[in-house]
Amino acid sequence: MSPLSFRLVVMSPLSFRLVVMSWLLSLGLSSQLLSEMYGSLQSPNFPEAYPSETELCWNISVPDGFQIKLYFSHFDLEPSYLCEYDYVKVQAEAEVLGLFCGKEDTDTEVVPAQQVISSPRNSLSIQFCSDFSNEERFSGFMAHYSAVDVDECSERSDEDLLCDHFCHNYIGGYYCSCRYGYVLHSDNRTCRVECSGAVFRERAGVLSSVDFPGPYPKSSDCWYRIEVDLGFRLRLQFDPSFDVEDHPDISCPYDYVKVKAGSSEFGPFCGDQSPGLIQTDSNIVTVHFLSDNSGENHGWRLSYTATGSQCPAPEAPPNALMTPVQSEYSFKDHVLFTCEPGFRLLQNGESLDHFQIDCQADGLWSSRPPQCQKT
Ligand SMILES: [Ca+2]
Ligand SMILES: [Ca+2]
Ligand SMILES: [Ca+2]
Known part of the structure; x- marks a missing residue:
């Protein structure tokens, strides 16, 4: 177990589990988990010549909302055509971000030089492999990494994670807010209205x-x-x-x-x-x-x-006057009857000046039209 891993043991139960896992893995695969926010890794025996027949892997994992930046401060591996002998391979989620060997760039060899390698998300793995010989005593490599905040608001790669209205970036995450009159939905990204x-x-x-x-x-x-x-x-x-x-x-x-x-x-x-x-x-x-x-x-x-509701157009009885006269009558319309001069209006045996009927909700008139009788 490396001193770095040993330090992690006292951190948290999760780190402890991860360290045990990496230790178990290291028995077979020589794999190491790095979960601090920054750290370094180097070839075995650095700065002395690295051993032959060695395969080592470092898996860097930082919290969600961060990505990993990696750079090599020293790089000196055996050069070979397409790095088939000794190499360092940098990968993230099965995507190869770099395959390096040699001491300087040639047509068939690439060294990391000054480039900073960025992981797309919060994990990165580095693999070191040496073949059966290191006769020229190449000194290997020294690399450093650090976790940096992902600016989710400017990246906007995944449309489903976008904020509907406003996006606010902070270190380790981001949050969404809404325009006046809207409220943030429980999905924390869309803006709904009441x-x-x-x-x-x-x-x-x-x-x-x-x-x-x-x-x-x-x-x-x-x-x-x-x-x-x-x-x-x-x-x-x-x-x-x-x-x-x-x-x-x-x-x-x-x-x-x-x-x-x-x-x-x-x-x-x-x-x-x-x-x-x-x-x-x-x-x-x-x-x-x-x-x-x-x-x-x-x-x-x-x-x-x-x-x-429509009521049937009422018919004025003889010698009666009816207002208003319309082509259609509907609910809440009224019709007023009066009689011509020389006639009197009679409704249910009662003598009246005028008489009103109303078109009702059921489409029927409230009453039959009155009669006009000669005086
Ligand atoms: Ca070699
Ligand atoms: Ca952020
Ligand atoms: Ca829709």
Whole structure:
């Protein structure tokens, strides 16, 4: 066990396990684990000549959020065609970052010289191999490594890890934040909105996805309720401009709009085809809009109107005057009857100046028209 490994033993149970593992490995594979934030490694007997028939491996592992920078302060190995005799190989996750031998660069040999080798992630392995001879007494190598912070905000390699709005780098990690009005989702990267709870009570109105026609927020679950007086029926008209993330084969697996009216359901809707006009039989409609954690789509907008039940056009009895005269009458419309001069108005045997009937929620008039009798 090397002095470096021995120092690790007192650190933590995890380090202890790793050291034991590396010690066991070293019995067969001569492999050593380096898990400090910085350190050095060297060929056996350095700065004396390295032994022949030797294979050694150093595995450097640092915490997530760091990468490893490695450089060689000394390098002197036997030169050979494509480094087939003695060599140092630097690898990260099965990718070879460097294969070195010799004392200086030639057509077929590469030395690390001044270059700093960076691991893509938080691990790096260095392998040293010597063949059966070292007659010229090459002195081997000395290398140093250090863990450096990964600036996740500027690297932006993995789209799934990107912050939706703002990214803040710190040493050993990063965090995301959101624009005003948005809240960070529990995935810690997408920004959602609080968009539920609104109740629309006017007889006509407009509702849309948040920020329409800008891209709608991710990871959001929005419930909109339209509620008008009993007897009205809600009619929804979606704008032709409609853009909700879809899938070519599966029906709306990511984002969708659904409309619920009484026992009827419409949707789910997604894609770029507007749902158009939806006539419901209900005075209460719920619009549900769900978005997942990715995609940039422009969303939707709809305008709604409440129409009352239709009553049949009443017929004015002889010698009666009726106002207003319309082609259609619907819920909450009134009609007022009076009689021509020389006639009196009679309703249920009562003599009145005028008489009003109302179009009711069920599409029937509140009463029959009155009679006009000659005085
Ligand atoms: Ca050799
Ligand atoms: Ca960082
Ligand atoms: Ca989406």
